[in-house]
Amino acid sequence: MTMRRSRGPLVFLVCLLAGGPLFFTPGLRPIPSRQESRMALSAEPAPPKKPASAYMLWLKENRVRIAGSLGEDGKKVTLVSKAAGAEWKTLSDKVKKKFVDMAAKLKANFLTEKEAFEKQGGVMPARKSRKAATAKKTKDPSLPKRPKNAYMLWLQDHRKEITDALGPGHQPKQVMVEAGKRWKTCSDAEKGPYVAQASELKQAYNKQKQGHVKL
Template identity: 30%
Template structure:
């Protein structure tokens, strides 16, 4: 079981994934997302068990030639396990679910705790420009066109206050994102420690 945990840690909890069976054409066709940056779906307790069974079969020198038949046997064995026997796999699954939730929050940009990227000098200035001309233009595109023209005509001295403000915002962001990443890393380490404790008690 230690090897199973090590693979989970190194692979981000993505081995023994249902995609393994899709590749062998025996568990239906799932439309997979082709974005390489999208976090891998969390692995269920059952599929952690499947991976362990594959490892044990490999140790015995057994080859899985008929995946469908082998899967039925493993599924039947899973149903005979007690809740206590399933607990170790459920802990791994819970940890991987945390990993997936955190990574998806970052991927979709919906993590309310993640610091927002700072605005550039232009966009800081644009906010002030909108206030000045809000009654002069009816169309949003006209505001942007006028803003672009005025920004290009501005001197370096005119832009300096916004450049300075943007730099200050970047420094604040660097500090906040570093703290955020440390918190995320700590959370993942805690999950891994819990899983290791469970493995050691088996």
């Protein structure tokens, strides 16, 4: 903003000599710059920010505590997030309710502000393309881990046997090829325990996934 000195004294003398009215404004008068004028004319209301989820509200209150419990590892964001996600999964619905209710209120306020913003002619920022979102997407640490299938459970029990049979200097690919051959030759009776275990793990996984709260 530029400042221009008033011509008050000069106007006073001119008016006095001419016998005209003595109207002038003494002192300095602020004059908006061209850039400020453009900014004022082009100013638009900012779009409302997306509200935090129940998990993020809980994490905000507990991040310092969780980081402190990890010691030196508390300085690593990924480890703090992993520990927080694991703890969040163990919380009861009663404990989570406070944050779930807070998140619901924030979301309701967001929708109200969004509607008002759009009525004023505002346009919400466009969503990123699926390709860009996938590239930058981070794994939800609180998401239940996908269980192993029957073959992977069997391999877990027989990997050492296979690697010993292949001898030193074998490649990981050779282990998988040999394991695949052996699995195919297994009878239904041999596969049965692993199939049953995989089925139980999958049912437990689906149950956890249904009750999972997205970050």
